[in-house]
Amino acid sequence: MNSYTSTRFEEKFESGLTWRSFLAALYTVCIFTPAVIWAQLVTTGANLLAAIQVSVILIFVEFARYSGKPLTMQEATIIYLVSSLATALPFTEKIYRLYFVHSPIAQRFGLTFEIPTWYAPAYGSPVWWLRTFWHTDWLVPIGLWIITQCLGTIGAFAFAAIAREIFIEAERLPFPIQQASAQLIITLTERSEERLSILSGAAFIAAIYGILLYTIPTIAQAAGYPIRFIPIPWVDYTIYLESAMPGASFGIATDIMLIAQGLILPTGISAMMIAGSIIRFIIVNWLTVHLGVGIWASHYTPGMDITRIFQESTLYLWINPIIGMGFAVGLIPLIFHLRRVINAFKVLGGRVKPSGERISGRLFPPKLLLTMIIIVGFAFIVMYNRLVPEFPLWALITWEYPLMFVLMLITVRVLGETGITWEVPYIRQLLILASGYRGIDGWFLPLNLHPGTAWTANFKICQLTKTDIISWIKAYFVVFPISILMGIIYVNTFWAVAPIPSAIYPMPAITWPVQAMFEALWITRPEQYFRPDLIVYSFMGMSIFGSIVYLTKLPISITGLFMGITTPIPFIFTIFLGTIIGKVIAWRIGRDVYDNIKMILAAGLMLGEGLAIIIGVAGALIQTAIWARPY
16 A cells, blocks of 8 residues: 555655755745744734745745746745744743733732743743743743644644545545645746736735735834724724624724635635624624623623624633534534545555545555554643643543544634634633633643644645645754744844833733733633533534535535634625625626636735735834844
8 A cells, every 4th residue: 555655646746845945944934033023022913924925935936037947836835835934933922921920910810829830930030020031940831832842743744644634635625725825836936927917916906905004004113103094903893883783793804815715715605604703793692682691791891892792702602602513513524424534544544545546645654643643642641641640631631632633623624615724712721621620730731732724734735736745744844943943032032122011012012911811710710601511502503504404405514604603703704705806806707717817816915915014024123123222
């Protein structure tokens, strides 16, 4: 079996890891990481991941072309994928942990001296006023994080390899956003004049809009002159619903990349997403407040905006139903495609050969994947048990094995059908509540989520661009440790310039107190929030609905409905608006023509706004460097 899979695809899938793609990846991590960190500290709402990826690939494709040796599609793919590591550097989160230890909120809830030192340096540690990571008090918290990330990455790869067989090979889900990303790579490397003209036209429109939305406001804010032409991340119209429908919310998201997503999503999925969002955020939220039903109704107050309504209605009304529906959305399609799933596992286990031609390249050794999952899970369980010995062992085993597999089934299906990366909200907190744990240290356990969703998305891009997955894996594991080193150096440098939060870095002052409040509320054991009965009823209800849909072959996407229920309505409405725009374009130029160019249009919008964001962040960094000095 191994010889079959290793020889059949060597000519079809090519390696993208060369000295050029490796140097480009290093450049990305070293140059763009400060922009990501700065954006996290001073602003919000910008999709820097997409911005960096489209900017980097454009820069290096053009450099290579002018050198006389254009990049191959596979080299461009590796550059595009590895550039995501510039955004995966959560060392600002380590400063948040230190902030939480010293915060008035922790003091108010009696947690100041109860927080374990493996989570963050203790209250009164000199690192709080020295503002540095170069201190022995950080050895355990940062070392523990690095171990967690390494183990989680290995586990995520193993789960993604299984998800690849189920959702890419067996079910062949569309992965619409990944198709747009692949189309961007293909268009820039193949340089088709017709496609490039469409790409550049869409990019120009998006760049002009992005300059107004992100570039000018970002640079002006860094200079101390706050200017905002268009609200970020949305225009909030909730106040106009308040008198007639208290509890309801509505708004329009302003990021044009959501329009791009709407252009390429199937109409049925987009329609079900807006239907689900209307059901939750307008109808049910309003009815429960109007009738005075449940905790959410008592917590609603006039004047709440979209953000507060989303957060508090999730916490007090929707959290348990979302979990139940999520399990159903992940499992019901698998049941009705059981033959494909079983065949995928048979292929994965080497019992049968693929019935048709594989589309994603060589098959990974099944025994290796299973061994990786078992070893990673066992290592995590041992680590968690050593950190908090009194935490129930059965809960840790549940987290690492059946739950992580179920989360893979749910999150990758959502990604494959809608293009949206989604996590089950509050899943860590609910596991702790369900375990019956009564202590404090367990709430700080670094429970790692590694269902492999992002890895599966990258596998799909590799499949579409005919890039050997092994070359992507090698590139990732070579650049990953470098990205960690660059992350800690850059965050430490920003921290040395001024305290975080501070006037120079205002965003943490806005978001961190809210985050600390929610964290403190969970730690004080709000057991009334965990309702297993609601989870079961929601699972049964969505299962029955999904079964009816599959049995009657109705043109309804339960995944789209679920995403509409779980995503703030402004984002869903703008995606739906993109679908309507696509319909209008198709009506004007013809359906066949539009189907051939819609991925290019979406990629162009991503490219244009991405460049605008990067220019804005770069200008703000220059402006900040002119007057900010360490003190």
